[in-house]
Amino acid sequence: MKIVVWNENWHETNGDPKVIGHYPDGIHTVIAEGLRERLGADHEVSTATLQEPEHGLTQERIDGTDVLLWWGHMAHDQVAPEVVERVHDAVLSGMGLIVLHSGHYSKIFQRITGTTNSLIWRNDGERELVWTVAPRHPIAQGIPNPIVIPAQEMYGEPFEIPTPDELIFISSFEGGEVFRGGATYERGKGRVFYFSPGDQEYPVYHQAEIRDVLTNAVHWVAPTLPRELATAPNAPRDWFLK
Amino acid sequence: MKIVVWNENWHETNGDPKVIGHYPDGIHTVIAEGLRERLGADHEVSTATLQEPEHGLTQERIDGTDVLLWWGHMAHDQVAPEVVERVHDAVLSGMGLIVLHSGHYSKIFQRITGTTNSLIWRNDGERELVWTVAPRHPIAQGIPNPIVIPAQEMYGEPFEIPTPDELIFISSFEGGEVFRGGATYERGKGRVFYFSPGDQEYPVYHQAEIRDVLTNAVHWVAPTLPRELATAPNAPRDWFLK
Amino acid sequence: MKIVVWNENWHETNGDPKVIGHYPDGIHTVIAEGLRERLGADHEVSTATLQEPEHGLTQERIDGTDVLLWWGHMAHDQVAPEVVERVHDAVLSGMGLIVLHSGHYSKIFQRITGTTNSLIWRNDGERELVWTVAPRHPIAQGIPNPIVIPAQEMYGEPFEIPTPDELIFISSFEGGEVFRGGATYERGKGRVFYFSPGDQEYPVYHQAEIRDVLTNAVHWVAPTLPRELATAPNAPRDWFLK
Amino acid sequence: MKIVVWNENWHETNGDPKVIGHYPDGIHTVIAEGLRERLGADHEVSTATLQEPEHGLTQERIDGTDVLLWWGHMAHDQVAPEVVERVHDAVLSGMGLIVLHSGHYSKIFQRITGTTNSLIWRNDGERELVWTVAPRHPIAQGIPNPIVIPAQEMYGEPFEIPTPDELIFISSFEGGEVFRGGATYERGKGRVFYFSPGDQEYPVYHQAEIRDVLTNAVHWVAPTLPRELATAPNAPRDWFLK
Numbered sequence: 031m032k033i034v035v036w037n038e039n040w041h042e043t044n045g046d047p048k049v050i051g052h053y054p055d056g057i058h059t060v061i062a063e064g065l066r067e068r069l070g071a072d073h074e075v076s077t078a079t080l081q082e083p084e085h086g087l088t089q090e091r092i093d094g095t096d097v098l099l100w101w102g103h104m105a106h107d108q109v110a111p112e113v114v115e116r117v118h119d120a121v122l123s124g125m126g127l128i129v130l131h132s133g134h135y136s137k138i139f140q141r142i143t144g145t146t147n148s149l150i151w152r153n154d155g156e157r158e159l160v161w162t163v164a165p166r167h168p169i170a171q172g173i174p175n176p177i178v179i180p181a182q183e184m185y186g187e188p189f190e191i192p193t194p195d196e197l198i199f200i201s202s203f204e205g206g207e208v209f210r211g212g213a214t215y216e217r218g219k220g221r222v223f224y225f226s227p228g229d230q231e232y233p234v235y236h237q238a239e240i241r242d243v244l245t246n247a248v249h250w251v252a253p254t255l256p257r258e259l260a261t262a263p264n265a266p267r268d269w270f271l272k
Numbered sequence: 273m274k275i276v277v278w279n280e281n282w283h284e285t286n287g288d289p290k291v292i293g294h295y296p297d298g299i300h301t302v303i304a305e306g307l308r309e310r311l312g313a314d315h316e317v318s319t320a321t322l323q324e325p326e327h328g329l330t331q332e333r334i335d336g337t338d339v340l341l342w343w344g345h346m347a348h349d350q351v352a353p354e355v356v357e358r359v360h361d362a363v364l365s366g367m368g369l370i371v372l373h374s375g376h377y378s379k380i381f382q383r384i385t386g387t388t389n390s391l392i393w394r395n396d397g398e399r400e401l402v403w404t405v406a407p408r409h410p411i412a413q414g415i416p417n418p419i420v421i422p423a424q425e426m427y428g429e430p431f432e433i434p435t436p437d438e439l440i441f442i443s444s445f446e447g448g449e450v451f452r453g454g455a456t457y458e459r460g461k462g463r464v465f466y467f468s469p470g471d472q473e474y475p476v477y478h479q480a481e482i483r484d485v486l487t488n489a490v491h492w493v494a495p496t497l498p499r500e501l502a503t504a505p506n507a508p509r510d511w512f513l514k
Numbered sequence: 515m516k517i518v519v520w521n522e523n524w525h526e527t528n529g530d531p532k533v534i535g536h537y538p539d540g541i542h543t544v545i546a547e548g549l550r551e552r553l554g555a556d557h558e559v560s561t562a563t564l565q566e567p568e569h570g571l572t573q574e575r576i577d578g579t580d581v582l583l584w585w586g587h588m589a590h591d592q593v594a595p596e597v598v599e600r601v602h603d604a605v606l607s608g609m610g611l612i613v614l615h616s617g618h619y620s621k622i623f624q625r626i627t628g629t630t631n632s633l634i635w636r637n638d639g640e641r642e643l644v645w646t647v648a649p650r651h652p653i654a655q656g657i658p659n660p661i662v663i664p665a666q667e668m669y670g671e672p673f674e675i676p677t678p679d680e681l682i683f684i685s686s687f688e689g690g691e692v693f694r695g696g697a698t699y700e701r702g703k704g705r706v707f708y709f710s711p712g713d714q715e716y717p718v719y720h721q722a723e724i725r726d727v728l729t730n731a732v733h734w735v736a737p738t739l740p741r742e743l744a745t746a747p748n749a750p751r752d753w754f755l756k
Numbered sequence: 757m758k759i760v761v762w763n764e765n766w767h768e769t770n771g772d773p774k775v776i777g778h779y780p781d782g783i784h785t786v787i788a789e790g791l792r793e794r795l796g797a798d799h800e801v802s803t804a805t806l807q808e809p810e811h812g813l814t815q816e817r818i819d820g821t822d823v824l825l826w827w828g829h830m831a832h833d834q835v836a837p838e839v840v841e842r843v844h845d846a847v848l849s850g851m852g853l854i855v856l857h858s859g860h861y862s863k864i865f866q867r868i869t870g871t872t873n874s875l876i877w878r879n880d881g882e883r884e885l886v887w888t889v890a891p892r893h894p895i896a897q898g899i900p901n902p903i904v905i906p907a908q909e910m911y912g913e914p915f916e917i918p919t920p921d922e923l924i925f926i927s928s929f930e931g932g933e934v935f936r937g938g939a940t941y942e943r944g945k946g947r948v949f950y951f952s953p954g955d956q957e958y959p960v961y962h963q964a965e966i967r968d969v970l971t972n973a974v975h976w977v978a979p980t981l982p983r984e985l986a987t988a989p990n991a992p993r994d995w996f997l998k
Contacts, residue, residue: 135746142628144626144699144701178997192676192700200450205749218674260632261632270690270904392991408739413739447994459918643932671888686928691885691928
């Protein structure tokens with residue numbers, strides 16, 4: 031498998047000291063490191079950022095990508111429409127997509143869900159507990175219930191998403207809010223997983239259980255069919271006989 | 273509509289002082305009172321208990337019931353199998369059913385879900401917050417988000433239910449646990465709503481918002497079609513052409 | 515309620531004789547007529563077409579529309595992006611949307627589903643049977659099972675849509691194909707219903723049962739909450755305690 | 757894996773000539789043969805019938821079974837309640853279950869669904885087409901779309917089941933009826949797949965594509981977690997902090 035971790039890289043290139051403290055080389059490098067550790071040498075994990083030409087997501091590169099992880103927050107508007115379209119077509123053709131934290135507001139995730147994906151939020155360094163509600167799901171295998179994240183931004187309901195195909199995780203926060211933070215969608219031939227933990231101000235992607243979830247998710251969203259965008263074939267009578 | 277509030281009436285008849293303090297005439301009378309207040313004179317709300325002949329649920333009475341609310345906890349095993357069967361058939365034929373709190377472990381709800389409905393629990397008088405995740409659903413209309421219940425038993429995930437047809441409410445508790453405490457199921461012609469708040473040791477059914485939820489739910493589960501148990505008709509070719 | 519029936523009006527303005535035979539004043543007028551007959555004087559049914567300024571869907575008009583029906587086929591590409599955006603925002607804010615037949619490929623429905631909505635097809639004037647699989651759903655009330663449509667274009671699986679929130683109707687065709695032709699989605703505060711019967715070459719919208727389905731659907735997708743586009747409010751600790 | 761194919765074996769032991777023509781040693785032997793061919797020597801496929809002591813499903817045997825296939829038709833009432841309970845508990849604990857054809861009316865499937873599972877039917881030797889509506893699902897991998905079954909009993913909608921967790925296949929019949937004949941459910945730790953083709957009067961289980969579906973299904977319902985029936989543990993505050 032070829033996995034690409036994409037990051038808008040805004041906080042890092044704008045010199046946000048908290049973020050740089052946790053992620054001196056960018057949040058993407060730490061996410062990629064966690065995947066490499068777990069996926070081993072058989073799979074190739076690379077990174078791409080907003081600042082690269084075509085945001086590092088040329089048609090050729092996307093064509094060769096099995097799973098794309100997407101982290102964005104401040105720069106959703108700077109993502110070129112044609113890149114969004116390209117990623118969307120790739121998902122519909124079978125590429126796996128994992129949308130992380132404030133990527134809920136990314137153009138690509140809005141294209142996937144068809145909704146605003148709005149929520150309530152508060153950045154107060156609260157403990158987040160991530161509860162498994164689908165213990166049999168492959169993404170939940172080996173994950174402690176709950177995951178305890180010492181400090182995180184709060185994301186709360188109502189989370190304006192379509193009813194997930196499968197709801198895997200529900201988070202709670204010290205203030206009492208709850209959030210459907212682990213949810214799957216199928217779109218065309220592609221699988222999509224949204225996972226909410228991972229605010230830039232906290233070292234969430236250094237945490238082993240979070241890396242385990244992402245690794246499970248990479249396996250789960252990975253393509254199983256030849257990649258192909260659906261067309262609308264004309265079908266004569268009895269076409270299926272022969 | 274004819275609405276029947278059923279209660280096993282175990283705590284009350286066994287002299288549990290906390291329960292009698294909140295519910296001197298039984299938890300069913302307070303639930304019924306809340307519904308009567310809101311439904312008005314057009315609808316008839318009555319009660320039934322385990323201790324009555326046939327648990328107060330004769331075939332004739334069930335046949336005339338539009339919506340049944342079910343509260344049970346200690347005496348699930350004392351409910352006669354033929355009454356469970358009768359209620360189940362009524363649901364499949366179109367009667368609405370609302371299962372309350374520890375009714376998750378009732379025989380009738382296990383027949384509806386096909387699962388154990390197991391959960392984790394702790395009775396520590398914690399604040400429960402009931403969050404709406406389906407703001408457009410009729411059961412959520414006019415309900416504050418969240419409902420704040422000052423003290424409750426904790427019910428937590430994993431809650432071993434089938435994926436709900438619609439998930440309406442998710443609760444959180446002071447200890448950090450979450451619970452899918454408001455969930456709908458359709459079975460045959462009948463609608464079912466499970467709602468978790470309502471432990472016997474706390475005055476939950478005196479609370480206005482809880483009464484509002486139950487009233488909304490009565491309207492939502494109420495039958496809309498003539499009551500009828502499905503059969504398996506033989507259908508000759510072209511039967512639908514008159 | 516204010517209902518607007520929108521039609522791209524391409525076949526009619528391009529002089530397609532079959533279409534004009536069935537729909538001399540445009541397919542929209544016949545759909546509107548069926549709704550007016552059933553909805554009565556309390557509701558206002560009007561029409562809009564692609565050829566009008568802003569396709570007849572100015573911001574003001576959309577703001578005042580409760581339910582929009584959408585028929586399109588040949589001219590999806592001619593619909594202005596800003597009108598698509600406007601309709602999409604209206605749906606997310608609570609406006610009901612009913613997408614008809616080849617509207618499956620419209621930009622607005624692709625924005626709703628996040629998929630291509632591709633299918634297989636054949637225009638051979640085959641009998642279509644529309645089977646109800648959700649007999650309790652409000653959209654199915656009073657609808658014969660099956661609806662028999664004497665002649666129709668075939669639309670067949672695989673239909674590349676997300677799993678519907680509720681699957682109401684499945685069609686079969688003389689050639690043996692099947693199609694999930696009646697499906698609901700909720701997006702934000704809005705409800706959406708897709709209904710596949712209605713090819714321009716057949717008098718489908720003159721048929722009473724089809725008009726009944728559309729009327730039921732208008733009631734079902736109609737808004738129940740004040741219209742409002744979700745934002746992402748910051749929520750201080752304990753904000754819900756007054 | 758250990759796979760057990762269960763058959764009520766009624767038609768065969770009652771000397772039904774059509775059935776014995778296709779299945780001289782019982783329908784279970786042919787189903788088992790198809791699985792053995794495809795699963796190879798690493799997995800053990802055995803059979804059990806109603807006529808054996810405890811219907812061949814002792815507690816010990818069930819405890820050692822990973823996947824159970826269930827074929828029944830005339831003798832649902834003869835299945836002992838304690839065996840139904842045992843199989844149900846095993847499913848909730850993680851055993852996979854595949855319910856075949858007229859097994860829709862078996863006690864075990866009614867326990868799983870909580871519904872009557874009623875349908876319409878006609879035995880007229882019609883061609884059945886089995887259409888894939890979830891092409892990405894593991895059960896659909898390598899399966900032609902549609903499967904053409906030359907002659908079969910018709911099963912039609914309305915099929916009174918709960919909304920499936922995943923709808924994989926929809927069948928159509930020469931008479932025009934449709935049927936949701938391939939559907940999955942999760943119950944507790946166990947996965948369940950219902951697959952409708954397979955009437956005793958036609959050689960359906962000799963057909964390669966049907967055997968392929970069943971083999972895929974065996975893999976899909978197979979347990980992935982240690983088998984365990986859920987309990988309701990009391991959870992002290994902060995129990996998750998070690």
